[in-house]
Amino acid sequence: MxxxxxxxxxxxxxxxxxxxxxxxxxxYNERSAYPLVDNKLKTKLAVAEYGVxxxxxxxxxxxxxxxxxxxxxxEDLGGFAIKPAKGSGGKGITVITGRDQDNYVKASGARIGSxxxxxxxxxxxxxxxxLAGTPDVAIVESLVESSPALAxxxxxxxxxxxxxxxxxxxxxxxxxxATKASDGKANLHQGAIGVGLDIGTGRSxxxxxxxxxxxxHPDTGLAIENIRIEAWDQMLEMASRCYEATGLxxxxxxxxxxxxxxxxxxxxxxxxxxxxxxxxGRGLLPRLRTIEDLxxxxxxxxxxxxxxxxxxxxx
Amino acid sequence: xxxxxxxxxxxxxxxxxxxxxxxxxxRHLELGIPWLAGEQRPVWMIEARIDFDGNDEPVVASxxxxxxxxxxxxxxxxxxSPGYGFSILEKxxxxxxxxxKRLVTGPQTLYFKAQFxxxxxxxxxxxxxxxxxxxxxxxxxxxxxxxxxLAQAEERSSTPESMTRELIRxxxxxxxxxxxxxxxxxxxxxxxxxxxLNHSGIPARTADGLKLRxxxxxxxxxxFLQIYDGDQWLTFDPETAAQGIxxxxxxxxxxxxxxxxxxxxxxxxxxxxxxxxxxxxLQLMTMELKTxxxxxxxxxxxPIEEQSMFRMLLLLPLGAxxxxxxxxxxxxxxxxxxxxxxIAVAFVQTTLxxxxxxxxxxxxxxLVMRGYLSSLNxxxxxxxSALIILVIFITAGLSIIGYQxxxxxxxxxxxxxxxxxxxxxxxxxxxxxEEGAREVIVQGAGSxxxxxxxxxxxxxxxxxxxxxxxxELHLTILGLILLMGQYTGYKLSELVRxxxxxxxx
Numbered sequence: 001m002x003x004x005x006x007x008x009x010x011x012x013x014x015x016x017x018x019x020x021x022x023x024x025x026x027x028y029n030e031r032s033a034y035p036l037v038d039n040k041l042k043t044k045l046a047v048a049e050y051g052v053x054x055x056x057x058x059x060x061x062x063x064x065x066x067x068x069x070x071x072x073x074x075e076d077l078g079g080f081a082i083k084p085a086k087g088s089g090g091k092g093i094t095v096i097t098g099r100d101q102d103n104y105v106k107a108s109g110a111r112i113g114s115x116x117x118x119x120x121x122x123x124x125x126x127x128x129x130x131l132a133g134t135p136d137v138a139i140v141e142s143l144v145e146s147s148p149a150l151a152x153x154x155x156x157x158x159x160x161x162x163x164x165x166x167x168x169x170x171x172x173x174x175x176x177x178a179t180k181a182s183d184g185k186a187n188l189h190q191g192a193i194g195v196g197l198d199i200g201t202g203r204s205x206x207x208x209x210x211x212x213x214x215x216x217h218p219d220t221g222l223a224i225e226n227i228r229i230e231a232w233d234q235m236l237e238m239a240s241r242c243y244e245a246t247g248l249x250x251x252x253x254x255x256x257x258x259x260x261x262x263x264x265x266x267x268x269x270x271x272x273x274x275x276x277x278x279x280x281g282r283g284l285l286p287r288l289r290t291i292e293d294l295x296x297x298x299x300x301x302x303x304x305x306x307x308x309x310x311x312x313x314x315x
Numbered sequence: 316x317x318x319x320x321x322x323x324x325x326x327x328x329x330x331x332x333x334x335x336x337x338x339x340x341x342r343h344l345e346l347g348i349p350w351l352a353g354e355q356r357p358v359w360m361i362e363a364r365i366d367f368d369g370n371d372e373p374v375v376a377s378x379x380x381x382x383x384x385x386x387x388x389x390x391x392x393x394x395x396s397p398g399y400g401f402s403i404l405e406k407x408x409x410x411x412x413x414x415x416k417r418l419v420t421g422p423q424t425l426y427f428k429a430q431f432x433x434x435x436x437x438x439x440x441x442x443x444x445x446x447x448x449x450x451x452x453x454x455x456x457x458x459x460x461x462x463x464x465l466a467q468a469e470e471r472s473s474t475p476e477s478m479t480r481e482l483i484r485x486x487x488x489x490x491x492x493x494x495x496x497x498x499x500x501x502x503x504x505x506x507x508x509x510x511x512l513n514h515s516g517i518p519a520r521t522a523d524g525l526k527l528r529x530x531x532x533x534x535x536x537x538x539f540l541q542i543y544d545g546d547q548w549l550t551f552d553p554e555t556a557a558q559g560i561x562x563x564x565x566x567x568x569x570x571x572x573x574x575x576x577x578x579x580x581x582x583x584x585x586x587x588x589x590x591x592x593x594x595x596x597l598q599l600m601t602m603e604l605k606t607x608x609x610x611x612x613x614x615x616x617x618p619i620e621e622q623s624m625f626r627m628l629l630l631l632p633l634g635a636x637x638x639x640x641x642x643x644x645x646x647x648x649x650x651x652x653x654x655x656x657x658i659a660v661a662f663v664q665t666t667l668x669x670x671x672x673x674x675x676x677x678x679x680x681x682l683v684m685r686g687y688l689s690s691l692n693x694x695x696x697x698x699x700s701a702l703i704i705l706v707i708f709i710t711a712g713l714s715i716i717g718y719q720x721x722x723x724x725x726x727x728x729x730x731x732x733x734x735x736x737x738x739x740x741x742x743x744x745x746x747x748x749e750e751g752a753r754e755v756i757v758q759g760a761g762s763x764x765x766x767x768x769x770x771x772x773x774x775x776x777x778x779x780x781x782x783x784x785x786x787e788l789h790l791t792i793l794g795l796i797l798l799m800g801q802y803t804g805y806k807l808s809e810l811v812r813x814x815x816x817x818x819x820x
Contacts, residue, residue, distance in 0.1 A: 002814045006805045012816055018643060019803035091749065126694040133695060189750065211815055281819040 013283030015274060020250075024288065028167065028249025029270050036246050037268040041085045041139055043246075047265055050245040052238050054265045055081070055258075059140035067121045071114050079143035082120065084129040086136045088269075090185050092129030094120055097143065107156060108184060144266075145259040153177050153227065155219035156184035161197070161229065161255045163236070164272050164284065167297065168243035170236045170253075170308045171287040173197040174279040175204065175227065180219045188275045193217060195224055196280030200313020202232030208278050233305060235263045240301035240308075242268060252276075287312055321801070328794045335791030342785065349596035352780035356432065358390060359527055360590045361565070363427040365575060367583035369419030374579035378427060382410035384566045385439045390430040399425065409570065419579065430592075431565060439548070439569065446518040446543045451510045465515050475517045475544050476558060482511065483540075483556040505538050505553050518543040522550065523568040524560070529591040536567055536574065536587070614783060627660065629782040632792045634659050634769040641765045643799050646806030649762040650742050657735050658762070659769035664730040667770060671763075673713065674731060678759075680709050681740035682747075689744065703737040 009016070015024075036042050044054045058080055059073055074080065078099075084092040094117070095107040103111040121138050123129070130136040146158040153159060157178030164172045174194045178184045181191030188194050193214060196205035204227040207214050216223055229235065239253040242265065252272025258264050277283050290311060291297075298304045342348055365376060380403065381389065392412075394401045399414040412427050453461050468481040486508065505521055512519035523536035540551045548569065550560050560566065567587075568574050577583035614625050634656035641647045649655050662670040684705050688698055710729055739762075747755045772778055781788055805813075 002817075003810045004814045004817050006810065008820050009805055009810070009813055009816065012820055014805075014813055014816060016803075016805045016809050017646070018806065022801065022803050122694070126696070128695055208815065211812065213815060213818065278813070278815060281816070283816075 009283075013285035013287075014277055015284040015288070017274065019285075020274065024166075024250040025271060029251070030247060033247050034270055037248065037251065037270045038088070039085050040083060040087075040267055041137065043265075043268050044139075047242055047245040047268075050241045052241050052245065052265050053261060053263070054141075055144055056142040057139060058142055061121055061125070061138040061140070064122065064125060067118050067125075070118060070121060074140075077140075081141045081143060082117075082124070083139050083141065084124040084136050085139050086127075086130035086134070087124075088129075090187055092120075092124055095143065144256050144264060147230070147257045147259045149230065150175075150227070150257055153217055153220060153222055153224070154186075155179050155217070157182075157186055158256050160186050160266055161235065161257070162272070162276060163239040163253045163255065164276060165239050165243055165251055165253050166288055166291050167249050168240050168301065169291050169304045170199060170239050171291065171312060172276050172280055172284055173199055173202075173236075174276045175229070177217060177224075179209065179217070181209075188273070193224070194275055194279035195227060196276070196282075197229060198314045199236070200309050202229035202235070203227070205314060206279070206281050208275075211275070211278055230257065231262060233309065236305035236308060237301050238263055238265065240304045243304075244301065282314075324797075324801070328797050331794035331797070332791045335788050335794065338787035338790070339785040342787070347596065348784050350781075352595075352776045354596040355593040356596045358592045358594045359387075359431045359433070359565070360592050361429055361431065361525065361527075362588045362590075363429075363585055364588065365414075365423075365425040365427070365577075365583065365585050367423055367577045367580035369421055369423050369580050371418065371420050372579045374416050374419040374423075374577065375413065376415075376425060376577045376580065376583070377404075377411045377413045377575070378425075378585060379568045379574050380410050380412045380427065380429065381431075381565065381567050383437070383439050384431075384569070385560060386433065386435060386437055387431040387565055388434045388437050390432050392427070392429045395426040395428065396424075409572075423580065439566075441547055442543075442570075445545075446520075448516045448518045449510075449513040451514045453514070461511055461514060465511060469515065475542055476549060478515065478517065479512060479519075479540070479542050479549075479551055480556040480558070482508065483551065483553060487554075505540065508540055508553060512542060520548075520570060522566055522570070523574060524550075524564045524566045525587055525589070526561075527563040527565055527589055527591075529589070532586075532588040534587045534589065537564075539566070541569065614786065626779060626783050627663075629786060629789070630663070630773045630779065631656060631660070632789050633772055633778055633782060636792050636796055637769045637772055638765055639796050639799050641768065643802055644806060646808030647761040647765055648758050648808075649765050650739060650746070650758040651735075651762070654735055654739055655762050655765035656769055657732050658766040659773055661730045661732065662766065662770040663774050667767070667774075670730075670770075671767075674736075674763075676713060677706065677709050677731065677736055678740055678743070681706055681736065682744055684709075685740050685744040689748070699737060699741055702740055703733055706733050706737045706740070 036046055041057075041060065044057060047054065058077060061067060061070065079095075079097045081096070082094045087093065096104045096117075097107055098105045100111055103113055104117060105111055124136055124138040127133045127135045144158050146154070150159045154177045159175055159177050162174050162176060163170045174196050176186035176188065177193040177195065178186050179191055179193060182188075183190060186192045191210055193207050193209045195207040197203065198205055204224055207224045209218070215225065235255055235257075239255065242251070242253050243249075246268060248268070248270055250270075250272075252269035254266040254269065255263050256266055274284075298307055343350060363378060363380075365378060367374075367376065380392070381387075383389075392403065394412060394414070396414055399416045401412070401414055404411050404413050414425050464482070464485055468478055468485055472478040472481045486504070509519045509521060519540065519542045522539045522541045524539050525534065525536055528534075538553060540553045541548045542551070543549075549558060550566070551558055552561075575583055575585045614622055617625065635653065638649070638653060638656055642649065642652070658674060661674070664670075665673060681702065685702060688701060688705075693701065710731065710733070714729060743755050743759060746758060
């Protein structure tokens, strides 16, 4: 088991857990803004006012008795996703792609009956997936159709893009690709691939899986080097806009690219992880300090995104 | 945004840490609370034995007992004398142990025991009223002889002390002149000395001292001469004129006229035996606190039951400190923030190995049962509630089976906090489903490792001793924990986690 000296980490400007918690999250994130990001329903409503698009909200299941009617309500829906409003890290999300007679077809191809789906909803309401185990509501959203250019890289699941936004400036980004090991989830802990993205262009830099560098996707076999995200400046601006919507100084913005709708906001995270630095092969600290040292911050999301593209471009 | 100065914070933390240490040192010096649990202090156990013959009448036996002897502190006093009424009285400046009985026949033995702690700083109190020299009348020819000797001594001296020394020297057999031989008979030598000093205007009296030697029996008191120099009583050896109290000498009687009075008995005598004991310094401290006003900030004032509860409670900050250190500086992942401390507390009661075995078996059986519960698809609250009941069943089962098989240690399972174990099982089980078995093992092992570290720290005798006897040290612990809350450096585990970054350096 190797290790790296603190001096080298410092030189690389690697942000660590303690410093992130004390110097960034505690300092720049108002506690009162947390419920806004910890609850997907509230996030949706809050960012909508700032022109940030999210997957279409089809239904909200709030009460236990509504679950028995769920079947009728879902009758004319094709594909949809059920999410716990207070869930985190993709827990409790069930994606239904279609119907097979009385059964629902999950993204993985498995079929589940409506009683199972109802039980899942009951669990969500009871707070099984919510952050503190508190009672929750289930939201039903329209299915995201990943743009084919990106979808081909991912094993099942929808690839999503995590952008760390500091005081409204997008400072670092990565693309998360699901793998077989991650069970089709874009979760880095479970073995999804993290691909660092150049803030300046939206091109892929390098990639890691389980914290180790990789060059090919282990399941699709495609080279990861030449990925380029479309409408990159638009995405950065969208991410930047979430700052106005929530007031959170340090957050992670998770976006997807929908084939029809373009970039959509999936969720916000008030405690974004540190693995993004490994995917990018560089530390966050120099960029965070650049923003902190700004004498006159830019006022519009557009200006901030432009500034970030200029300042943090890697090439 | 809020880049306020952290200086006041660091000053506050420094004050907390310093206050804890300074208070502890002060209490160590002032109250004699030892730093180490096993520290021993010498104590002299002295037994006075009184023998007399009763002659069919009511008896009052009264023995002078020491009252603040110089160089010693009295730790305990007790009398052993079946059938006698006993009390300690304060009579005209003399502290007396008094035995009483209505009808006494034949030889009688009474015991008085006292423990003394050597203490160089202990002083006899100054007399309330300035003692005056007694007037003594002499008859001829003694009057002339006394006058001459005193004149001789006075001529060679300048102060009451030197006068006393000269006088003693003049009275010694080898320097005796005709005058002295006339005066001195062996029995009343000391009384004569006292009389002569009083005659010359120096207040003088006799005192009795006990030479302390380990395991001696039937010792008697040695007479000493004391004079008052206008400020305090000074002690002289009446034979050698040496001034001051020799080492290991306990002045049993000072100031009072008689050592032993027996009314209603004959042939009374008193003898002493002594023993040097060593007593744990801590026990000594607690015994003294009862008689000392300074005990206010001590837990020893509480009833025993509360004391033992506090013993446990006061160990918790230590466990919290270790958890904080392990998580913030080392970066060990645990399941539940303070679960390890609570497990460690249970380990303190069960001891490590039986505790570990019991804990692991309860958790693994619980995990299997939780697997079945999860297939039932219950609501969270009722699942946890069911789990708590199951955990109680498991512990009860393990205790009974263990007991039947002859392992008393099986019983110790009951020390584990049931609710915490139920939650641990629940968390582990969810972790298993979501992140896989590897993460369960990592977090489980991390929790156990932290729990064992906390256990080792909390079960160390020194830790228990320091936290209970110096509760102010918790201020220091608080300060350290606050300080760690400001630690923004790399965790040890991050040095490993970020290793692949070497490639980009």
